[in-house]
Amino acid sequence: MSSQEEISSFLTSRRARISPEQAGVPVFAGNRRVPGLRREEVAHLAGVSTDYYSKLERGNTRGASREVLDAIARALQLDDTEREHLMNLVDITTSPHRRKARPQSRTVVAPGTQAVLDAMTVPALVQNSRLDFVAVNRLGAALYGLHYPAKSGQLFNAARFQFLDSQAQDFFVDFERAKRNAVALLHQAAGRDPFDDELIRLVGQLSTQSPEFRALWASHDVIRYQRGTKRYRHPGVGDLEFGYESFDLTTEPGLTMLVYTIEPHSPTAERMALLGAWAKTPVTIDSHETDTDAAPHAAPDGQSRSLFLPEDP
Template sequence: MADKQQVRADIREFLTTRRARITPEQAGLRAYGSSRRVAGLRREEVATLAGISAEYYTRLERGNLTGASESVLDGIAHALQLSDDERTHLYDLVQAAGSSRSAARRRPTQARVRPAVQRIMDALTLTPAFVVDSRLDILAANELGRALYAPILADPVKPPNHARFLFLDRHAGDFWRDWAQAADDAVALLRGSAGRDPYDEKLSNLIGQLSTRSDDFRVRWASHDVRAHLTGAKRIHHPVVGDLELPFESMRLPSDPGQSLVMYTAEPDSPSHAALRLLASWSAQPHTPQPADQTATDA
């Protein structure tokens, strides 16, 4: 369970990891000599770039950002060359550190998907669609979405969860053809969610479970990378229709706190488009839920 001390630790580690990735040359500073003990920027160099004293920046990096003005935070974000997602994450952490536990909580993530949203998904007959929450729980899907994500949805633990499948299911490396990228993206999304609501007990429990059981997750979590990842493409190997490359769009649902609608498409007349049509036909037929390429080693 997160508390203010943990939030301050997250601020410290986030700023430290951002500082370590930028060389003086990348920051436009001249590096003198070859005796530097750090690969990235020193604290005093960040302070100079941000226009504040080294003592003040040191206090801020230790997690004590109470009272830090917007201009100071903007200066630090500029000095550390933060992306828009990272800048937002820093502000989220600062807000959580300066608020009481009850005040820091956002509107709670809803587990129920509104019927209107489900009807929209159901109307997308050749577009796999899902509603996920800030913990990457899959809350709902349309028929083609359920067929596409059949290996993930087979998890007996409900609701099924993207990150839990990625890091704890032995079939994840077969399903996600770019497993490492999918894993990076999932952790970056969870890190952003943890910054927005560090007191989400379900999220804290998920992170604790994954950190305990997966070295791959633990290493990625320690990197403090943050990225919204609202568009892109996923490369999937489906056990029934084979390889697919599917661009996706993810959009937050403003009326449903913590929920996002994710939709996959395929380029017209592409092999992936043909595979989606085949999957739609397969999902509409009665069948025994046995993947076509399941091997005897899975038994």
């Protein structure tokens, strides 16, 4: 999808979700042919002509000022993330030179960043904009069933796991929300850098192999990591509930650190203490076992489990 098509789909989807009552638009008798606002109603709320707004909604943003775009964002009741997404899309459309302006998403962290992760006594990880786990600490690896230290060049991707691995449904307690959030994060990343080749391949793979991903992608929702709650059902220790905080790494642009917090003396604290004790046992992988991104490790009950996905076809 081109940037112009993305702008058109994004504006259309945002207009469709707002009822006249929500926007404070008078509702007259007769049937409405659209689920949300009409174009002329958005134009009126933004203080522009209907023809001008219709042109913008078709993706023709040439000459659109920041003031006009801000007015449209207010009319459509966009939040800060959605507003930023719209501005990014317009910027890309009107500034083709941005194709070479941004580096590709990082896949490694500096030794100092890994040292910070390793010093933490709670699960922590670093993700890039494609939701690759670029780095984890020992408890983070144990939580997701990953090998620690991570194998070079073999990155676990949260979106691939959620949409293409049958184990994900059992692992995520809030599975539907987790999938929606993953797609919205990827959509926001695509708005910032639509020329990231690895992101293009990832979205293409997920769109081809998962009808649910395609449907969620078509919703054009965008979010940013902030803070919240995460709940998992670990195959070895059972239900776990964490708070989490996210931090953009200013020294490593494009990377975000997620730190999972644990309430003291809670069932999660007890279960993570047990998982942490198991995680101190080294895992040995023979070369003939690595047919997938990472070979299964032995769970406490002796069964072989892994949350890694098979290699891409």
